[in-house]
Amino acid sequence: MFILNPQSGVPIYRQLLEQVRRMVASGQLTPGTALPSVRELALQHAVNPMTISKAYAMLETEGLLERHRGKPMTVAGQARAQVSAAKRVQQIEPLLDQLVLAARQLQLTDAELVKELRKKWEASDE
């Protein structure tokens, strides 16, 4: 359900935060949906359960998740299911900034960059 890479340099909890935010914003996670359990995610990604739990707790503070004792965390009712495309685009701006900076410093052309992006896009098309 989530893709967590402990080797990427990006803290695991932050990867999880961002991915949940995105999937709620896009409506792939709708209000009421139960999230994978802390222990399940931890086992699956060879990560400590508390790392997951803390990420979930932060998302609850944000109002994105709801906590029900003894039951799995669920997507909060107040979490707007479908955010406008414009607002969703805002969430990838930091990544775009990083990418464009890197491509410029490598003196790639915009054509090369777009070509590689399209290639990756197709490759992730399951």
Place this chain on the structure above:
Amino acid sequence: MFILNPQSGVPIYRQLLEQVRRMVASGQLTPGTALPSVRELALQHAVNPMTISKAYAMLETEGLLERHRGKPMTVAGQARAQVSAAKRVQQIEPLLDQLVLAARQLQLTDAELVKELRKKWEASDE
């Protein structure tokens, strides 16, 4: 000369490492070129001089920079000036992977993604 963002979550020394690598790979930094001094960069970005020094030291270990006592670090002679486009493209793969994952989770279309990328590209056109 370099763009360092202490707030980005990516360690400063790593941002510097990557940017030097890219600019050497693209030939924007040629063998013999002197790099900005440790103290200059540190002042400019409100960062501790040792943070810069340590990044430089790592780049020397990599063979990308050369150290001359009492003089600025320079790009090493062995550092291949112009790496092939194919190899340069490899350096942005992790960023592309992150971006595509994010865009998919946000359920953006490839058209929207490419459009935003082009927009950022133009905006960074100095």
Place this chain on the structure above:
DNA sequence: CCAAGTGTATTAGAGTACTGATACACGTAT
């Protein structure tokens, strides 16, 4: 020579991220 410029070694400390072990409170199915 001397002052100012290079990079660096050393040591100390703070803050964050993550691990690991343990224990607890609550809900649900049997």
Place this chain on the structure above:
DNA sequence: ATACGTGTATCAGTACTCTAATACACTTGG
């Protein structure tokens, strides 16, 4: 009631990142 499923609090410890304050060795320009 029992067993198992949730999430969580706590405490300790490790590793990494960055800051800070010194001091040193070297080169260059006056």
